[in-house]
Amino acid sequence: MNLEEIGEFRFIEYLKKTYAPNDLDILKGIGDDTAVFLKENDTALLLTTDMLIENIHFKISNMSPEDLGFKSLSVNLSDIAAMGGIPKNVFISLAIPDKINYEFINNFFRGMDELIKQFNLSLIGGDTNFSRNDFIINVVITGVAKKNEILYRDGAKVKDKILVTGYLGDSSCGLDVYDGKLKFNSNYEKYFRNAHIRPKPQIKEGKIIAESKIANSMIDLSDGLASDLRHICIQSGVGAVIFENLIPYSDFMKDISRSKNVNALDYALYGGEDYCLLITVSPEYKNELYNVFNSKINTPLFEIGEIVKGDNIEIVLNSGERKAISKMGFQHF
């Protein structure tokens, strides 16, 4: 049995069972967007760690060092957003092969600087090493959140409405543009590329949702709707049904899926790296959540389905057909 057969998901489940935390200070161990442990009485500390590997998570030929720096930090900030937290401290560890020069590293840090300034973060540690082969980046971010505001993956309730905070599929469509699999005119290519390399971590959105204390669960859409909704369902012990005609697409995506042979739904379900948030909220509080959101921020909020009893995760297609959503989203394994 090798790791590919087991898959990341089952491996994490195994670790979660084996290493159940034995410390009352730990509010959440393995299995959410961040670990959560007590800071003070009513404040929790969030910690997320993420390893990004050349030719697995990124290609140096596809991205400028600035973009790589920006994205490395951005995707980790998204994990803090998914808990409703405020990011604070950053730790960057690098394994640097010969082909990477000083200028590259300088520009890499410059790309991160944008986000460090925007979110008033402090870079306070890390580790630098040689690598014989690939360029490896490990990012650790700590954040804080009010203990009673944090939203976990396991809080979804039957009848909850499922909402997302952005258009889906643009980022993975952008990856196909980078890889030369898709060609459009330059405006379109620029839009999709940008969606892929410059995801905006929804810190403010996550915080607004968390402090409203209305939502029941939250996750960031990093692996694709199919996979991330599955995390919510499995951990909450529920099923879900979503509707193809409710999935939000950008005008660019709508355009290309009409004129070209592009399957927008595939991108939304299995593409990943959208880095907006998925929330579940009781139907009675749904309008209140819309009101809170609309009054505080410009980000759109889209209802795409609801939580149901059982463990089926299904989509109602535009054809009327009701279909199980297959397991395979984007998996790092």
Added chain:
Amino acid sequence: MNLEEIGEFRFIEYLKKTYAPNDLDILKGIGDDTAVFLKENDTALLLTTDMLIENIHFKISNMSPEDLGFKSLSVNLSDIAAMGGIPKNVFISLAIPDKINYEFINNFFRGMDELIKQFNLSLIGGDTNFSRNDFIINVVITGVAKKNEILYRDGAKVKDKILVTGYLGDSSCGLDVYDGKLKFNSNYEKYFRNAHIRPKPQIKEGKIIAESKIANSMIDLSDGLASDLRHICIQSGVGAVIFENLIPYSDFMKDISRSKNVNALDYALYGGEDYCLLITVSPEYKNELYNVFNSKINTPLFEIGEIVKGDNIEIVLNSGERKAISKMGFQHF
């Protein structure tokens, strides 16, 4: 200019200057064994992150998966020890190439288990990924310490005595045994190999020293005495003189340096990975520190020199010659 020319040390200095922390909660950013930030009023949180790369930091052919797991955790625990902290939570991220199977990973975690149980740690997060080439391990450990007990690298004072908490050089001699560069009888080989693969993190020792509130500075000996003493000196703005005849060696090391052509001093100064602690303490409190240490633990304490004015770091050789200790300890770059 490439990274090898700059070196890890200067790169870290650059980051330290560029990213001076702007948050009052941060007691120590880049440049010590761990970052330190406020947890509660009188308690601080420590965080260390370390990347271990195949064929840079370890060879799979040299070590069993258990030993690799043990050592990966152990060297990070040593960073917590060096601040006088108590380790709490562990986060393990792996990039796993095809050649590594499930059994390997299982045994790797089994090796870590020893330390997880011994120090009552909680494994509460991480990240698992594929790798095309090398096996990469990133370990994050958080710990806690009383704010007013923590010992930093920058506290050494002129006239402080320099002490170490263990024999030096055994670990790097063990690496040469593994690499086939040295051959002894099996008892000796076993001893040195074990020193290399099973370093004992001196958590208890670090805590005893810290809570005594007698010492002025502390660091763990990970890069070799030459390099680690230099960290203390540069950050404290002082120099140091150590004495060859005071450097503590194990009986095994004494034996082989008499009978074989082994330079024990080179191993002690430049070998690294001893993972005992180096402390500086005012001469008037030295005896008190010995008493505290002896009454609470069996670990030996050896005085090897003293802190002096200026920025020279020198060794008085057995020949009587006084010599500058060259910069190059073990560097990851």
